[in-house]
Amino acid sequence: MDDLSSEAIRSLLTSLFPSQMVEDLAREREIVIRDRKIDVRMLVWTLVVGFAVGGEARSIAGYRRAYEAATDHSVYPSSFYDRFTEELATLLRDLLDHAVEEVAVPHTLTPAFEQFRDVIADDATIVRLCRFLSEFKATHENKSGLTLYLVHNVTEQSVISDGITDETTHESTLFETGSWLSGRLFLLDRGFFKFRRFALIDENDGFFVSRLKASSNPVVTEELQEWPGRAIPLEGVRIYDVVGDLYREHIDVEVSFQRRVYNGVKSWDTKQLRVVGVRDEDADDGYRLYITNLPHDEFDPDEISTLYRARWVVELLFRELKSRYSLDEFETEKAHIVKIQVVAALLTLVVSRAILREFMDSAEEQDEECVFPTERWAATFRSLAQLILQEIAAGYGYPPPNLGEILYQEARQPSPSRLTLLEEVNAGLCGGSPA
Template structure:
């Protein structure tokens, strides 16, 4: 698995080969004109209108995965549509998608999931692998009971086998991990994760690094809204709303396609889709000319022009803006402030 996204996280080198892809899934809302409130309602008793785009982002290709457009009132749990092609895919979800049936379906189709544990989720603890439990505390407990009784002292990483309820059906076996995180003010908090990733291949500490990749889907929404005008919809009909939103997704997809077709994997690590969007007015007519060119030399000249424009115009003007560089700058700033 190779992409700029993964390249910016050298700590994950060699740890992602077991996945066919990683999907960061989320939703984003846009405001609409009141004329379409009947279809795209914000709430039950509201005359305001808004649409919600539910989609994943492939961290291998940076493409939009399984987009679905609904009214803003539709919850994330109801809006998600992963399809059945999730075998060997790790799906990164936020806590808005904490539906046990969703986790079960991902696992049944051969996929993996990783999410932050929702505060209201209280699974039964089946076995403690890390966390200090002793044999005399072996009777079945929920996670909340185990924490309240001191069976699982929070003095380091916790790694548990748990069982999630699935209505009247048999429970779903899963894994819960808690990792201590030092806050800026010096206090320590625990971040809790829920997953079905096997413990033998993926130790507790790596889950936090995996989950951090989910932030890329937030950057996707920012790109779609700022570069592809997803947040600029002046439409009076449902058809036109969907057309404009789907056009933004298509433009993003075509931008990725042009980059893929005209550059090498090494070159693409230095390019951004956001800057590629600025080239779109130039690239589209040139691509049409290329498709219609009858002379081979003319076609080659056009292809070289397109490639040159992509390499020049889509290059990241701030290549040091990576997570690793940001962390180093923060550490230097903190060290400078320390007396």
């Protein structure tokens, strides 16, 4: 991997967010002020890379120290804090919208995916906030929490859409229908289970696989797989009424449901879908059951179960955000600062994936069999985040940091009149007053 030098990675990242684009957006959002004491390009990168560092660096004071260490330029704390505004949150949102269209990691998925335009996994996670913020109401009184919703492109391993709401907003309401569904396969968990949603995906020429909810209990209209001997007939019964009595390896049936009245339209519509089951002694009723509109003659139950496993990539994405980047550690009383940091977290993923793509492309070109486990990659990226930030600063012409000066400025007592603990003890022993 000698061709992926520090300069190459620096060039890759600065081209992801070109200087002129960042400055134009900052000017449009009225973030750039006349004195230009803070380089808005480095402010953006400090938030993105600084979020990966986590811990104390997640505070505004920590971001300021990271900025100063990378640029070798001291900034008044108040001047730096004043940049954390609603406008900065909007700027980061603009950059995220740009970045998700630019970054995709090559996939090594089953050829069964090739017939779909994309394979999409939708999911959401709850982020608990340490302080009460009225904008992010939780399901418990006097608590705060936000819902982070992600639409993840499994095929290209990239986040293509996201949403940030309070905890009380149900994740399923964030799923958008329309022509964009065409040709895509959606892997949905039970939180998105709704027959009307399935029908809209089907009517927009999309495909879906979802776990079947026991409360739905649809009626079987036809068996799609014959079983010899004295197999229990399923036609005309509700699937959950008999599934506990079955011992066959697979279930493959057609079911029907009726869509209810919506928006005052009184015409009822019957829709035919497919339910498949794969024998699993550890599962409820002995089967893993799925509902789908994938054709019977192209996908058998085992293949559908295997396809659905790809939905876990979005679960792993949330786990990466929480376990590796400590997504749910926010010590702030400002709702817009929470938004800034959540979007910074998503930008961190985008930037991390951009570098990963380069390594994977390079390995492929050199015919090297390299595997980069996601969480191992995230841990490595986090541990080297400050070095990455310094490389970016070097690309913008900043000199190497003066480590001694930074340590002196940050570690010294800000108020000369304030005594240390030992000075207070000495003053007390000598009969003085510990001012």
